[in-house]
Amino acid sequence: MARSRGIPIPGFASILSDPSDGTATVIQGRDAFPEDEQPTISETNTVHLAWDVMVGLGTLLFLLSAWFGIVWLFRRDLPKPKLFLRIAAISGILSVIAMEAGWVVTEVGRQPWIVFGEMKVEDAATANTGVWMTFLVILGVYAVVGVTTVLVLRGMARRWRENEALAEHQVPYGPREPVDSGTEKEPVG
Amino acid sequence: MSWSDAIAVVLFFGITAYAVFGGADFGAGIWDLLAGGAEKGERPRALVDHSIGPVWEANHVWLIFVLVVLWTAFSETFASVTLTLFVPLTLAALGIVVRGSSFAFRKAVFRTRDQRNFGAAFAASSVLVPFCMGAIAGAIASGRVPAGGKAGDPWESWINPTSILGGALAVAVVAYLAAVYLVWDARRLDDDRMVEYFRRRAVVVAIVTGAIAFVGILVLREDSRYVFDGLTSRALPLVIISALCGLGSLILLIRHSHRFARVLAIGAVAGIVIAWGVAQWPYLLPTTLEVSDDAAPEATLISVFVVFIAAAIIILPSLALLYVLDQKSLLPDEGVDSAAS
Numbered sequence: 001m002a003r004s005r006g007i008p009i010p011g012f013a014s015i016l017s018d019p020s021d022g023t024a025t026v027i028q029g030r031d032a033f034p035e036d037e038q039p040t041i042s043e044t045n046t047v048h049l050a051w052d053v054m055v056g057l058g059t060l061l062f063l064l065s066a067w068f069g070i071v072w073l074f075r076r077d078l079p080k081p082k083l084f085l086r087i088a089a090i091s092g093i094l095s096v097i098a099m100e101a102g103w104v105v106t107e108v109g110r111q112p113w114i115v116f117g118e119m120k121v122e123d124a125a126t127a128n129t130g131v132w133m134t135f136l137v138i139l140g141v142y143a144v145v146g147v148t149t150v151l152v153l154r155g156m157a158r159r160w161r162e163n164e165a166l167a168e169h170q171v172p173y174g175p176r177e178p179v180d181s182g183t184e185k186e187p188v189g
Numbered sequence: 190m191s192w193s194d195a196i197a198v199v200l201f202f203g204i205t206a207y208a209v210f211g212g213a214d215f216g217a218g219i220w221d222l223l224a225g226g227a228e229k230g231e232r233p234r235a236l237v238d239h240s241i242g243p244v245w246e247a248n249h250v251w252l253i254f255v256l257v258v259l260w261t262a263f264s265e266t267f268a269s270v271t272l273t274l275f276v277p278l279t280l281a282a283l284g285i286v287v288r289g290s291s292f293a294f295r296k297a298v299f300r301t302r303d304q305r306n307f308g309a310a311f312a313a314s315s316v317l318v319p320f321c322m323g324a325i326a327g328a329i330a331s332g333r334v335p336a337g338g339k340a341g342d343p344w345e346s347w348i349n350p351t352s353i354l355g356g357a358l359a360v361a362v363v364a365y366l367a368a369v370y371l372v373w374d375a376r377r378l379d380d381d382r383m384v385e386y387f388r389r390r391a392v393v394v395a396i397v398t399g400a401i402a403f404v405g406i407l408v409l410r411e412d413s414r415y416v417f418d419g420l421t422s423r424a425l426p427l428v429i430i431s432a433l434c435g436l437g438s439l440i441l442l443i444r445h446s447h448r449f450a451r452v453l454a455i456g457a458v459a460g461i462v463i464a465w466g467v468a469q470w471p472y473l474l475p476t477t478l479e480v481s482d483d484a485a486p487e488a489t490l491i492s493v494f495v496v497f498i499a500a501a502i503i504i505l506p507s508l509a510l511l512y513v514l515d516q517k518s519l520l521p522d523e524g525v526d527s528a529a530s
Contacts, residue, residue, distance in 0.1 A: 145287075148294060155297075155298065
């Protein structure tokens with residue numbers, strides 16, 4: 001097998017796979033499995049990429065928290081650099097992407113099985129016709145619901161900006177009434 | 190009683206709870222649909238919003254519960270039902286999605302046109318979903334779902350006399366339940382006009398439901414012989430109790446005794462659902478698949494049972510607290526102008 005370029009750490013992957021028996025665990029490749037139980041090359045690559053995304057973003061978010069933690073510990077304040085604020089602003093989206101990538105790892109990583117070692121996806125799938133139509137209808141409904149959600153939220157935000165006096169706290173999840181400065185903040189819930 | 194019998198009882202407990210709680214939710218949507226134009230319907234719609242707002246998500250846990258118990262404990266039935274009835278199941282699922290999202294969106298938009306569109310989507314799916322659920326029950330009861338995890342006819346299985354009866358009965362029953370609940374909610378808010386509004390409608394729909402049930406007897410005799418025989422023999426006491434409860438609630442509504450009318454209405458609906466279960470006993474899919482033949486291995490059944498008991502201990506008190514707080518108007522309003530104002 002071709003050796004990949006990089007810094008070799010002997011036995012490290014072995015320990016990660018099964019810490020109980022040290023470096024003795026041999027990691028099996030695709031070709032260790034019968035041909036009809038192997039994932040395809042594109043599935044394997046998808047898992048690899050999704051795994052990198054998940055772990056990469058997870059590490060980034062961990063470092064972001066650590067940055068905050070250290071600064072907080074010494075200065076009792078948020079880190080000031082714009083870089084920190086920029087990453088913090090998109091960290092919510094990044095964590096959702098990391099979560100979805102994790103799902104891709106579990107779902108694609110199990111191929112061709114739906115229940116590992118017990119049942120293949122092709123045996124579990126419905127034999128009914130019209131699955132494509134159902135899929136398209138569901139895709140359509142969720143697209144409409146998704147777009148509507150964004151429009152409704154933007155509408156709420158716009159109305160709030162234009163007219164702060166508007167009694168929009170009457171909307172579920174809408175902004176609460178402004179809290180007087182100096183008074184204790186009420187828990188929002 | 191074997192483990193499989195016990196889990197079948199648990200399953201029917203979930204179906205009954207869904208009919209009584211989730212059903213009233215759909216029914217409230219039906220009254221929203223029938224409330225008329227924007228001005229005329231404003232008050233009843235506000236009451237509907239007010240009364241289902243705090244609890245409407247909680248009521249649908251029962252559907253999840255039923256599905257999970259079914260696929261875990263009786264997977265062959267689950268496979269047969271989902272393969273055969275994927276059309277009404279998909280329609281019901283989409284209806285639930287559209288219903289929930291438009292109910293939420295309606296409160297967040299202010300233009301009448303937008304509110305009307307979301308309101309229409311909410312209300313129309315409130316009819317569609319119980320109809321599909323009733324049609325599915327009819328398909329199972331009339332033996333049109335084949336055993337063996339095979340797909341039956343994708344159309345005739347749920348477009349047939351028993352399914353249409355089941356769908357119509359489900360729509361009428363949920364409308365009736367909701368009207369009776371709404372009478373009570375209006376009374377709590379001292380809204381006499383709405384008390385009278387929903388009381389009249391409850392009386393009318395109670396009579397309609399009774400009429401559908403009566404026609405239903407004839408339909409079942411022709412189309413679902415096994416269940417018909419069950420309903421007229423071992424399930425007969427339940428049928429009689431259900432009929433008496435229905436009649437009793439009708440009389441109480443006419444005599445303005447709303448509190449017990451509600452209890453009896455629940456009794457009538459629970460009675461019908463449980464009677465259906467008893468009537469098709471010992472079959473899950475009459476008359477091809479028995480409860481004991483489709484049961485998962487005993488270890489699975491025991492796990493399901495233990496989880497059910499644990500869930501009952503953990504979840505039922507919190508659900509009860511939610512309903513009590515809701516009934517006492519102690520929950521924070523979801524931000525809709527009170528129907529009383």
